[in-house]
Amino acid sequence: MARPNWISLDEEPEDEGWMTTYADAITLLMAFFVLLASFSKVDIPLYEKVMAGIQNEMGKKEFESPTKILKLDVEDVVASMGADQVVNVGTDSQGVMIELSSSAFYKPGSANIRDEANPVLEKMAQTLMAPRYRTFVIEIEGHTDDDPIHTAVYPSNWELSAGRATEVVRFLIRQGLEADRLKASGYAETRPKVPNRDDRGVPIPENQAQNRRVIIRVHPMDLAERMDTLRKLDIEKFSESAEPAKSAEPTVTR
Numbered sequence: 184m185a186r187p188n189w190i191s192l193d194e195e196p197e198d199e200g201w202m203t204t205y206a207d208a209i210t211l212l213m214a215f216f217v218l219l220a221s222f223s224k225v226d227i228p229l230y231e232k233v234m235a236g237i238q239n240e241m242g243k244k245e246f247e248s249p250t251k252i253l254k255l256d257v258e259d260v261v262a263s264m265g266a267d268q269v270v271n272v273g274t275d276s277q278g279v280m281i282e283l284s285s286s287a288f289y290k291p292g293s294a295n296i297r298d299e300a301n302p303v304l305e306k307m308a309q310t311l312m313a314p315r316y317r318t319f320v321i322e323i324e325g326h327t328d329d330d331p332i333h334t335a336v337y338p339s340n341w342e343l344s345a346g347r348a349t350e351v352v353r354f355l356i357r358q359g360l361e362a363d364r365l366k367a368s369g370y371a372e373t374r375p376k377v378p379n380r381d382d383r384g385v386p387i388p389e390n391q392a393q394n395r396r397v398i399i400r401v402h403p404m405d406l407a408e409r410m411d412t413l414r415k416l417d418i419e420k421f422s423e424s425a426e427p428a429k430s431a432e433p434t435v436t437r
Contacts, residue, residue, distance in 0.1 A: 253316060253401060254279050260306045270303065278319070278402025281307070285327075285347065285395035292332060294346035296354060304351070308358035311401065318409045321355070322366045323348040324398040328391035329372040329379040345369025347397055 254272060257279060261270045269287035273280050288300040296304070311321060325344030337343040348367040356362050372379065377390040404412060 249315065249319075249403065250274065250278050253310075253319070256310050256313075257281055257307065260310055261303070264303045264306060266303045275400070278400065281399040281401070283351075283397045283399070284392075285397060286392060288397065289347055292334065292337070292343070294337075294343065294350045296350055301354075304354055305358060307399070308355050308360055311355070312359055316401070318404050318412050319364070319401050320366070320404050320408070321360070321364050322368065322400040322402075323351045324400065325349075325367075325369045326374060326394060326396050326398070327372050328394045329375070330386070330391065340371035341369055343369075344371050351397060351399070 254274060258272050261267050261272060266287075269284040271282040273282075288296055288304075290297060310316075311319070325346070325348035327340040327344050329340075332340055332343055337346065345367065346369070348369055352365045352367045355365060372394065375390075375394045376396070377393050378387065379391050379394060380386050403409070
């Protein structure tokens with residue numbers, strides 16, 4: 184009996200072309216993470232950009248960078264408060280950098296925050312207290328110009344710069360931010376943005392004004408800190424959920 188035309192003894196070979204693309208993607212990922220592990224200091228924004236590129240190439244949904252979202256949130260706060268002339272928001276190799284002009288936030292030669300600057304800092308604190316940023320570290324840096332100061336409270340620019348940074352930390356704690364996320368440092372005039380003086384040693388007032396600043400650096404915790412923080416949050420949530428159940432128990436009077 185003749186074999187029907189639709190029956191074929193030779194099976195069609197399976198198309199395995201996708202395996203090449205898959206293998207290339209895995210190899211690239213492995214090489215990327217090996218290189219990442221070889222660096223002692225990780226560039227967080229760059230890492231997030233690379234991750235976004237990898238996910239887009241592999242057809243996954245758009246990668247939302249926590250650092251990018253935080254930067255946009257802070258920029259919205261600054262714009263809504265009309266403080267864009269005295270607050271500059273950017274990024275560095277670790278995360279978001281918020282630069283405050285000392286003349287707008289502090290009284291001259293003092294670490295006391297001006298009353299009119301409080302609403303801006305309050306709004307920033309509310310943003311940084313959002314749950315999505317709970318695993319971010321907040322470091323406050325104080326910087327001065329090179330004009331020396333010598334008062335009973337501030338014997339030098341070291342005390343003044345540290346005092347200004349510490350005052351911001353204390354303010355944020357009063358707003359409800361966790362103290363274990365905060366750090367204050369004073370650098371006096373050792374890290375100027377621009378030269379304080381010209382080649383003849385004459386002060387440049389506009390440059391000195393730029394150098395008198397406080398920087399708020401916000402960046403993700405390292406892996407160990409993040410795991411510890413998440414563990415604490417789980418314990419807090421468990422304690423909060425257990426309290427109502429405990430209080431709901433009937434009281435037995437004997």
